Amino acid sequence: DVKVTQSSRYLVKRTGEKVFLECVQDMDHENMFWYRQDPGLGLRLIYFSYDVKMKEKGDIPEGYSVSREKKERFSLILESASTNQTSMYLCASRTDRVRGGYTFGSGTRLTVV
């Protein structure tokens, strides 16, 4: 089974801090994604990457950046955390762009105070 590991399950940060959320997958998947999930809004795509050093903006990239220096690792960066970035953050990966379903990490519940 593919494993997608997110470094923290729960995180509390202060407004203005720079926050790093790490995601590692162990199945050599090319495609990786970062979502946030909020009640009533569903899953919203922040950024995605189809290959090393490649990144593309999703639907809500403002306030976020990403890094993919190695194939297995996709990091989400909150440049200056704000309270409206309090959310559940989910990383996902997949092997096949056409047919592949996503495998999600267990999520990071981030609270910005």
Place this chain on the structure above:
Amino acid sequence: RKEVEQDPGPFNVPEGATVAFNCTYSNSASQSFFWYRQDCRKEPKLLMSVYSSGNEDGRFTAQLNRASQYISLLIRDSKLSDSATYLCAVNTGSQGNLIFGKGTKLSVKP
């Protein structure tokens, strides 16, 4: 029309009931379809892919209707442990990213 739409529910059903969820999608070029299950405060987990001819996995049956642009999930003989939110996902255009519905909440009661 939203890209992927689901009835949010909640669906409250007794144990043993049969329950069906529908999910409509707007992009007629979509090629891949999935159902995910998400337990409270957990990540979505792939339940099943949806194939053109329909497919079954135990008590779960998934179907695709391309003409009307919807997929469905049927759960037979509901168990308490089926209580969860069910998300549909549909791939989009050339990039192939999945678009997720907001989910349908199912609560199975004794």
